[in-house]
Amino acid sequence: MTDFVRTEIRGRIGFITLTRPKALNALSHDMIRAMASALDAWRDDRDVLAVVLQGEGEKGLCAGGDIRYFHEAVSAGRTDIMDFFTDEYALNYTIATYPKPYIALMDGVVMGGGMGISQGAALRIVTEATRMAMPETAIGLFPDVGGGCFLANLAGHLGEYLGTTGVVFGAVDACEIGLADIVVPRAELPALCAWLANRDWPDSGAVLDAARAFARQSSPPAGLAPGKLAPLRDAIDRHFGLADMPAILASLKHEPRCEFAGWAQETEALLRAKRSPLMVCVTLEQVRRARKLSLADELREEWLMMRSVFNLDGRTGAEGIEGIRAMVVDKDHSPRWQRDSIEAVTPADVARFFDGDRSGADNPLRELGQ
Template sequence: MQMQQQKVDDLLAQFEVLVDVKGSAGVLSLSRPQALNALTHGMIQLIRHYFDVWESDPAITHIILRSLSPKAFCAGGDVRAVYEMAKAGDPTWSAFFADEYCLNSRIKHYPKPVISLIDGIVMGGGVGLSGHGSYRIGSQKTLFAMPEVGIGFFPDVGASHMLPRLRSLEVGLYSALSGARLSQADSMWAGILTHCVPSERFTDLLQALTESADIDGVLAGFAGEPAEASVLAAHEGALQACFSKGSVAEILAALDAVSGEDAEWAQKTAGMIRSRSPMSVNVSFAELHKGATMEFDDCMVMEYRILHRVLEGNDFYEGIRAVLVEKDNLPDWQPKRFEDVDMAEVDTYFSEPKDGDLVLR
C-alpha cells in the first residue's frame, strides 16, 4: 500500500502519528490523546505506509509502537466516525475496515520484530495494532478489553484468531462475550502480554530498545512480575468450566449455577454478558469457535463478512447511539432477549458479502 508523498506529508501534518527513526528502530508514536488514540483512517494508512517502507530498509531491524497519551495506548477504532459514515450512506466505511484489516494482517506476517509499549488502555483497534506483533510490553496501567458486544459489534481486528489462542479458548470466550476489562496481571496470565515493565521505566526501555537489536536481552533487564495478582487466575476453574459449554445459553446457565467462592465473580460475569447485544454475543461465540481452527488471513476474511452483516442490522447503530451519541446507555437490542436469538440468522453473518470477500494486500 504505497502512498504518494503528498498524501504522506498531509497525514503527518495532522500529528496523529509521529514518525521517527532512532538507532536501528523505526518508532511510531500514536498522538491523538484527546480521543485516547482512537484510530482514524488516516492513522491506519500512515502506519501501514511506514511498515511497507521500513520492511526493505536494512538499517531498520525492528519497529516500536507506542503512545504519547498518559492514559491509553489505543482505545480502539474511531467507531463514531464509522457510525456517521454508514448512517449517511457513505460507502467509504468499507475502505476504513478493509485497510485496517489489511494492516492487522501485515503486522501478523511482518518479517521484522514489532514491539508494542502498552501504558494504559488497549482496546479494539489498539489490540489489532499490538496483539499480532512479536512483543507486547504492558505497564501496571494496562487495561485490556475487547468490548465490542457492548455496542452491538463483534471482536474484530484479528480477535477471532488471537482470542482463541490465549491461555485457552475459554479465556478468549470470556473476554469476547463479556467485554470485561483485564488488568496487567490478568493480561499477563491470559497470554495477551509477553512482558511486564513499570510505566516509570518505559522511557529508559524505549531508549534501550532503540540502541540494541537484541530485544530479548533488553527486555530481560527490564521485565518483572505483574504489579498485582490476577483476579482471573483465582477463578480459573469456574471460568474453564462455564465457558467450555456448547452455547451461550449453556454458558449463562453454568454461570448462574456457580456457588461458593466463585459465585460473586460468576454472577458479575453473567450480568455483563446479559447487558450486551444478544445477537452480537451469539455471533461472537460462533466466530471464536470457527477462528480457533483457521489461519490468520482466513480469520480476517471471516471478520470482514461479519462486519458487512453487522452494518446491515440494527444493533451496531443502536449501540453507538446509546453509548456514544445520546449516552443514555439504554440500547434497544433486536432481539432483546437471548432466548429469542435465531441461530439460523447467526449463520448468515458468515456468508460472503454481495460485493465480495476482503482481498488482503
C-alpha cells in the same frame, strides 16, 4: 500523512507514536494508513532493524477504532466505511507477519483496535497502568482486528469468556493468559526507548534480545494489581465451554460452588443487561470457528461480519450503529437491540454473519497472505 501519527527513525529503530491522546489514540483511517505506510517503507530499509509502537498521553496506547466515524459514515449512507476495515485488517496482518521485530508498548488503555495493532507483536510489553479488553459486544459489535484468532488461541474457554463479556483485565492477567509477554514500570518506558535508539545494534535479533533483557531487569512496578482470571479458570471453562449462550447463562445462574457464586451472578447479569444479545451469540460462534482458521482467513471472515453488523449487506440490521448511538453518541445507555434477550436469538440470526464467501470476488482481503 496525519497529525495523529508520528513516525521517525532514531538510531536503527523505527518509532510509531500515536498522538491523539484526547481521543485515547482512537484509530482513524488516516492513522491506519500512516502506520501501514511507515511499516512498508521500513520493511526493506537496512538502516531500520526493529519497530517500536507507543501511544502519547497518560491514558494509554489505544482505546480502539474511531467508532464515532463509524456511526457518522453509516448514518449518512456511505459505504466507504468498509475501506477502513480493509486497511485496518491488512495492517493487523502486516504486523503479525512483519519480518523485523515489532515491539508494542501496551501501556494504559489497550482495547479493540489497540489490541489489533499490538497482539501480532514480537514483544508485547505491559505496565501497571495497562487496562486491556475486547469490549465490542457492549456496542453491538464483535471482537474483530483478528480478535477471533487471538482469543481462540487462549487456553480452555477464556476466549469465549473474554470475547462475549468484554471484561477488563490488567497486566498480570495479560501475561498469565498469553496476551502480553512481560511487565515493565511505565516510568521506565522512556528509558527503554532511549536505550534502543542510542545503540548501534548489529542486527534485528540483538534489538529484540536487548528489549527482553531490559524488561526482565526492570524493577517490579509499584501498584501492580494482582490477577483475577487464574482463580476463575475452572469456573470459566465449565460454563463457557457449554454448547450455546442460553446454556451458559443457565449454568451461571445455578453455579454450585460458593466461591464462584458471586462472579457467576455478576457475569450473568452483565451478559443479560449490558451486552447486545445478538452479538454475544455471534461472538461465541466467531471464537469457536476461529480455532480452525488461519489469521488471514479470520480477517477475511471478520470483514464479511463487519459488513453485516452495519447492515451494509441489507440483511441483518445495523446492530453496531444502534449500540454506538446509545453508548457513545446520544449516551442514553438504552440501546434498542434487535433481540431483547439472548434466548430470543435464533441459529439463523447467527448464521447470517458467517454465510459469506471469504474468498469471493467482493472480499478485498481475498488474497491476504498469498
